[in-house]
Amino acid sequence: MLIEIKELRKSYFMGDYEVPVIHGINLSIKKNEYVAIMGPSGSGKSTLMNILGCLDTATSGNYFLNKIDVSTLDDDALSLTRNREIGFIFQNFNLLPRLNSIQNVELPLIYAGVTSNDRRERALQALERVGLSDRVTHKPTELSGGQRQRVAIALALVTKPGILLADEPTGALDSKTGLEILALFDELHAEGNTIILITHEQEIANYAHRNIYLKDGMIHSDQPNLSRSLNPLNETDRNQ
Numbered sequence: 001m002l003i004e005i006k007e008l009r010k011s012y013f014m015g016d017y018e019v020p021v022i023h024g025i026n027l028s029i030k031k032n033e034y035v036a037i038m039g040p041s042g043s044g045k046s047t048l049m050n051i052l053g054c055l056d057t058a059t060s061g062n063y064f065l066n067k068i069d070v071s072t073l074d075d076d077a078l079s080l081t082r083n084r085e086i087g088f089i090f091q092n093f094n095l096l097p098r099l100n101s102i103q104n105v106e107l108p109l110i111y112a113g114v115t116s117n118d119r120r121e122r123a124l125q126a127l128e129r130v131g132l133s134d135r136v137t138h139k140p141t142e143l144s145g146g147q148r149q150r151v152a153i154a155l156a157l158v159t160k161p162g163i164l165l166a167d168e169p170t171g172a173l174d175s176k177t178g179l180e181i182l183a184l185f186d187e188l189h190a191e192g193n194t195i196i197l198i199t200h201e202q203e204i205a206n207y208a209h210r211n212i213y214l215k216d217g218m219i220h221s222d223q224p225n226l227s228r229s230l231n232p233l234n235e236t237d238r239n240q
Contacts (some may be wrong), residue, residue: 001064002162002194003029003052008061010047021047023217024061029196031162032068034189035203036197036225046167048214049198053165054082066162083108084112084207088154091168093148101127102136105154112159126154127155130184154186164188167198182207 010022029035039045049055051063054070057078063070065085073081088094095104104236109119127136130150139153140148149169156164166185170178189195189231197208205211209228213221 001028002031002066003027004032004062006062006064008039008048008051010044010051011059021217022051022058023166024224025217025219027212027219027222032189032192032194032195033209034185034195034209036199036208036210037206037214038199038202039220040200041064042216043214044217045198045200045214049165049196052163052196053059053086053088063099083112083159084121085162087159087161087164089149089152089164089166089169091171093152093172095148095151096129097140099155100137100139101132101143104151105158106141108155108159117225122158123154126158127151130154138225144177145173146180149173149177149181150184153181153188157188162194163197164193164195165198166195168200169197169203177211178204227239 002230005025005027008022008025008027008186009020012019012021025048037045037048047056051058054065058071065081068081070078070081096107099107102120105123105126106119109122112195114122124133127133130153131152132147132154135147135151138147140151143151149172169185170181173181182204185195185197195208197204199205206225206228211221211223211225212219218231
């Protein structure tokens with residue numbers, strides 16, 4: 001099992017006042033699953049995403065990632081696990097405007113101590129994978145929204161993480177461009193990547209193979225996505 005969460009709870013504290021956000025969640029995600037986590041504002045999905053991404057820690061309970069109990073790690077070990085295991089894709093792209101595409105994609109490899117030649121080669125491969133081999137010297141301001149998101153996906157892929165964690169990845173895009181990004185996610189999933197998609201839109205969640213719905217800090221439903229069979233990008237159609 002890639003992810004195993006047991007009785008996970010998270011509260012925030014304002015002085016002596018405790019604000020519970022997640023209430024004893026149990027959750028398992030296998031390698032190469034494509035999961036959408038949904039829920040209204042205040043449901044706890046952003047908090048759960050931050051814990052899954054090792055950006056935050058639980059108040060109690062356990063989070064096992066590749067059989068390592070992440071909930072017991074100190075900040076340095078948590079940061080190392082995050083950099084090795086998780087590729088983040090955000091709604092606002094999180095690219096540095098002064099850097100061009102290849103420089104943005106190289107950043108996590110610099111932090112990982114990869115040599116200059118190796119990181120350039122890996123960054124070029126990642127950009128080629130998302131269809132941007134002709135935009136490697138362009139800065140974010142010289143790219144369309146869809147191209148910026150593709151750079152962000154290349155940035156997430158370049159360290160070859162076990163999980164792609166996407167937070168509202170089409171939220172800043174028009175409908176046509178959003179569908180192109182979801183088609184790319186389909187391809188990445190077919191190549192063996194585990195994808196966890198955070199969204200508040202059912203239309204977007206329909207592209208995942210499993211839907212988890214949060215309500216009031218608890219899992220309200222967790223089931224296979226039957227509407228996936230209606231998705232024009234599904235594997236049956238792709239292989240015809």
